[in-house]
Amino acid sequence: MSEASESSARQLATDARDRVRFEEEALDLSDQVYGVARRLVGSREEAEDLVQETYARAFRSWRSFEPGTNLRAWLFRILTNLNIDRGRKVQRTPDLQPLEESDYFLYNKLEESATDGTPDERRVVERLSQNDAVTALADLPHQFRDVVLLVDLADFTYSDAAQILDIPIGTVMSRLHRGRRMLKGSLAASATEDS
């Protein structure tokens, strides 16, 4: 083998090794990617399609990933961009009603409506229903839901979420604040209806 072809063979082998490692590392994150995808869209089928598209695109464009940078954030950026490309289902206009005055109102409300004296925080949470949480999250306008999913489900920092969604950190913080309040608001409403 000539020196030139030997070095290009070596290069190919290195490439293949890097690529295998990249793909395995990306696959290790698939549970987290699916977890967020499932709440970005309305059904399991759509979520599965979205995750497959995400991985197909990630594997195709692996060279644009810079080794040593945040692979998880890179994957979630592909996921959220693809979700935007797919065209979101028609969203109702963000709720423009004034927000409740306090972040504490869900707790206060649950505490007030407790029948057995002052409950502890854990027991208050136990009165919320899992289905109500799924519905409340699905009903959030997407710009709020995206941020809540990235920070509260996927544990991204404000600055990672800002990069993934291509918005300023201040916007991440305000959408998060508002999104969480809306979530608590609708859970407070369903919890008091049920009781």
Place this chain on the structure above:
Amino acid sequence: MMSGFAFDPCDKCEQMMQPYLDRYLTDVEIKEAEEHLDGCEYCRKRYRFEVEFRTFVRNAVAEPMSPALKAKLRALRTPL
């Protein structure tokens, strides 16, 4: 609570709740928040509730990926 005063420590504490729980405060601010929490049962309860609430939402909306999807993703790998 001392509502009506220009500076209400519980109001301040509530404002700091989100960045505190998200670990987005400076060391000085963390110290300030924790000093207030140490002495204020009202805020302490509500902070604990926020922590519980986040765990609740996270668990409530979790749905595991199907093994079939996992296999499909593995099949997307580049053949060697």
